[in-house]
Amino acid sequence: MAGAADLLGPKADRAFGLKLVAPAMIILIVLLALPTLLTLVYSLHDVPASGSSFGPFVGLENFTIIFSSPVFWRSAQVTLTFSVGFVILSTVIGLAMAMLLNQRFIGRGLARALLIIPWATPWLVIGILWKWFADGSVGGLNAVLMMLGLTSDYHPFLSDPNTALPITVLAAVWRQASFAGILLLAGLQTLPEELNEAAQLDGANWWQRFSNITLPWLRPVLITVTVFNVIYAFLQFDVVFAMTQGGPGDTTQVLSILIYRQLFVNTNIGLGSALAVILGVVALIGGLTIVRLFYRREMH
């Protein structure tokens, strides 16, 4: 990379490039860098509810309060459970759907159009839809279970502390698996058919072809999809807000819901900002870990 400067064009070209990028750069600095910095500053202060001043500097006191609070640790645990379920299920179901829709069958075009619908649906709408779908008195999920003879009566999934979290995970997965499926299907379509045919002639069975050809081919797409899934998992707000608002009790209170409550219900801006900083750092670490994990395996 010693000659990186050589890749740049003449001075006038560089100046023109900078002029084209300048508006976007200024907007992003003002709207992203500045608020991020302000949130960091807020997190170190005891900000008054009005937010009109920073209030007294308290150092890391907000973080100390958070880390010694059982509410935070309970919420962190819920976020982790939600995220692990969400990431694994979204990726696996997405991969299964992509592999299925890459086969030849009648109606494939229509099936591929169907795959897009959950992805095009707003997160909040997915929350509302699944809240009622899983409802204990008029829900469709109960109707299906009853018709299949699996249950004899309706079950209030979202007010039962044991089933509330799994159902919210399922609702979020319904959307995100489609996103993963769309990207992975596009990746599969670029896989040269000759590779699989040659392997088949050599007597490789389905599993051998899947693990030795398909999965390695999809690795870059899988990394992207998984990183997206991790970020969406940690930052999920809409679905949980629409379905349970964190309840029953605190069984579905993910960190983003806790931040919302701190900032806008308890109007504790300092504490809420400190929580937001923690969430941001966790999402960042989560995303980077996935990237590192995949690339390290590649080296072996």
Place this chain on the structure above:
Amino acid sequence: MASSAFERGRRRSLATSVAIYLGVLVFAIWILLPVWYLVVSSLITPSQLGVKPFPLVPSSVTLDNYAAVLFGNTGGKGIGSTDMGTRLVPTIGQSLLVSSILVVLNLCIAGAAAYGLSRYPFRGARVFELSVIATRIVPAIAIIGPFFVAFRVIGVLNTPWALVISYNVFTLPLAIMILKNYFDQLPREIEEAAKIDGATRLQTLWIIIVPIARPGLVAAGVLIFLEAWSEFFYALVLTNQLTVPPLLAGFQSVQQFNWNALAAATVMSMLPPTVLVLIFQRHVVGALTAGVGK
């Protein structure tokens, strides 16, 4: 098409074919069951809704719920005293307004930036590009505090401008990433020819690049629209139910409000993004996957 699929399919064993069609059936149920439940709910009366098990194939359907949410024709059907019938249509209008302004603004700003990054790299261009990608990790929820405070001070809380300004946080980086990828794969020969013919850089951009980049601009436009249309959290905090998502969330917490009417409103809110994506399916999927793995 169908016949060739058949002929090729003949190379498969019967068992494989059966497995594939069973898989397709499971796939269709997974996607369609919740959607079907929503649509049926919006087409039946509250008394039909109360039946156990839920009538997945209703004996009769009605458009009353749609009339209620679109025109306020509650007609004593138990919608209650909410003002939802008069609010959904104007709110859809506000959502369209915010989304459209953002699409136009972002295509201009992100288009220029992406083109600059792709064709006229300057010192620091790569760093800027990487920071744009990194912004996807900044939780929108983490930086809402400063927005709330700043918007209250300048007095734009509860106006479309609060959303037009704040939505740039996620729509602008998305548009830059997609358009940068798109410009990178456009051939440079035409631009070089224009240069030889004496066109200035700006003329080349306007007269030559904008027309041939139309598919990329359309795809980016659809994705920006989708993000703006779907956004809930900023609209909830920075406005008083100005756009559709917070309005739907508000309906949900109104006691008298029944699921049938909410289902009709929900279907209405799903239509614009779904139709848009299905029309531009090829463009959108292409743009979404172009930069993957880089």
